Amino acid sequence: MSLPALSADQCLKCNICTAACPVAAVTDLFPGPKAVGPQAQRFRHPRLPLPDHSVAWCSGCGTCTRVCPHGVAVAEINIQAKARLVDERRAPLRDHLISRTDLLGSLATPLAPLANFALRLAPVRWAMEATLGISRHAPMPAFVGRTFRRRVQDRCMDRPPDPNRRTGQLVAFFHGCGTNYYEPELGEVAIAILELLGCQVIVPPQVCCGLPLQSNGLFGAARSHARANIASLLPFAREGIPIVGTSTSCTLSLKHDYRAILGLSGDEVDTVAENAFDFFEFLTTHLREPLERLALAPVQARALYHAPCQLKAHGIGAPALQVLRRVPQLELAFSESECCGVAGTYGMKREKYEVARRVGESLFRQVNMVKADFVISDSETCRWWIAGHTKLPVRHPAQVLGRALGLA
């Protein structure tokens, strides 16, 4: 029995998770995290078929674990149960496809203009929906012709420099697939900010964090991605070089999911986890003084900040807010929604799209109501999803800080 499953015994049935669950709030197809988690877990025999399939509606946002006052790993139980469902029923081709973001990226990058053009054509999206089950309504990001790694290969090393060539605090940057294939400018501004604060940035070799595979229940493939990343990041972690990422879901995988969901254990995975940091977590804990000395130019705008679920699951609050609040003339509103709905690849699926959209509706409404000029959110899939539904630009907080520093 896995560790999360054991925590089911701590459940008092208080329903705090059910009240917070963004999916149960919009559909009665999902009985709620308590019902499919600690409750249903008692009926999941290790060797018998699963008696109930409603856990498939869980989006994996992790809200339930975060709000549980008794330490029940509700989301982890449910993601593991979803993986068992996949083992029993086999995942559709679509799930194998959309969960291999690095494969898709490397195939599409050389053909970026063509791929982007095709993805904008209604008939193509109709065909993708009919044949694969990828919702034709789901917003899709555009590929770039030149990956982030390519763009920074001359600027940043991919291994620790010799001790006599170190010029400041070393940082290993984990860019993830979002930055590499879709938003290289985010990675560039993050590096520029780190350099401005006196860091020397290294971009280690890395593969997709494996989260899309994990959320689609493909644990075997997710674990091999995890092992590859641990092997490549371990030399940095062992030296105490912080591994910093702008993608909150990638850094959450390194910190938590490899251990708590994929079940990897041992000194190596712990060392990587303990040295992984969200970008703003790192800034506000390790670079506090130089950060406070920075002169920030005004950003005259009204913005709504939405903390992604995958950031909230870090258990560090929303550290970007400490910095955003200091930007002169930036008027901030705060999202009142638990989740934007997309939950990685969940909202892309034909059968899930409508549920995901309804989860996000209150956020989209609030964005409209506060008359935001743009939205700020730390996670890429949230950004694409919110942008697609509100037609507003959605920025990573590092991009906003970059603007206040004249870097972007």
Next chain:
Amino acid sequence: MDDLVIVGSGLTGLFAASLAARRGARVTVISQGRGGLELSHGCIDILGDTPLSQGMHHLPAAHPYSLVGRETLEAALDALKQIAAADGLEYQGNTESVLRLPTALGSLHATTLAPRSMASGDAARAEPCSLAGLESFRDFHASLAAIRLQARGIPLGPCLELPLLHAPRRRDAYATDLARLFDDERLRAELARAWKPRLKGVLRLGLPAVLGLEHPQQAWLDLEERLGVPLFEIPTLPPSIPGLRLERVLRKSALAAGCSLLEGAQAIGRVDGSTKGRRVSGVVALSAGGPRVYGARAVLLASGGFLHGGLVARQDGLVRESVFDLPVHSELGRDVWVAETPFEPQPYSMLGLRVDAQMRPLDVRGEPVFENLYAAGGILAGPDRSREGSRQGIDLATAYRAVEMALA
């Protein structure tokens, strides 16, 4: 460095956070999950069915009310009313009168402050009332409440069962499901048309407390106007909507005032190494990646009693406070912690931290353990709050005093 780190996000923690942040302090709240407000009736009990001026004199010197004084208690209540009203949630009542509100099991709950939508259920009102259940909602049975209320001599009209359009059909409806339905204005109009013909001759109607979550009072007032009948709400099983509304109001107010809210992070100890004699320098909390340090000029423990994790009982009968390992004075042996039946006063519920008039926990000699460590709410030693009917009053009054002292 924060001015104040608060451990716990129940009524005590969130109220303290909102107060302190509104006074301009830098505040961080650390909580393992969401607090007990979602399990509470949403009212503020002060001293059961005793008006404060009659009861206050008879309290022992160590009672939290005696420690903080009546003025602080009144100021705390005013502050709460103000914070809630600013977000459209009005509380009614005062410390010299007692409201007696019908419960879902047909008893009368004596309380001091209640949301407007509940206060109008006061048994002292002249107009007789009817109770109505909602079709397919299993958490509230009008006839069960009515039989017991009538046995107490409360005159009641016939019970009703009102139809619910668009309620969840594929699973049981939670109170949160229904509350979200009532947030929808069109649906309220539709329901009002269906209900109105059934309410002929009804002078006052009690309904389960599900009338709106996002803009609670608005939904209740609007429905009342459409039906032309005064309505009042009766809280149901968790998730409790009136408790949830108060929690949301407090969280929003704290966040808007600049407070950092860290959910899903467990406070595990004080920051060592830099402690200067009798002062604490912050709190260490567990995040997904490992322990993180939150430095603070003062720390407030609002972590609750045994059920909430603020107090821990060991096998050998020793009771300790869970974050700072503070001593909990107990002359009681483990064998007498629990009374013979669940309905008697429970000796264990009186265990907790002893504090001075500034709300600082005391050591065995009666000296503050740390100069800048404060405690408030359910973690304090004192009366059996359930029996005395003083739980929320103690939470608010001690939180108010602790914030005043911590920021002084």
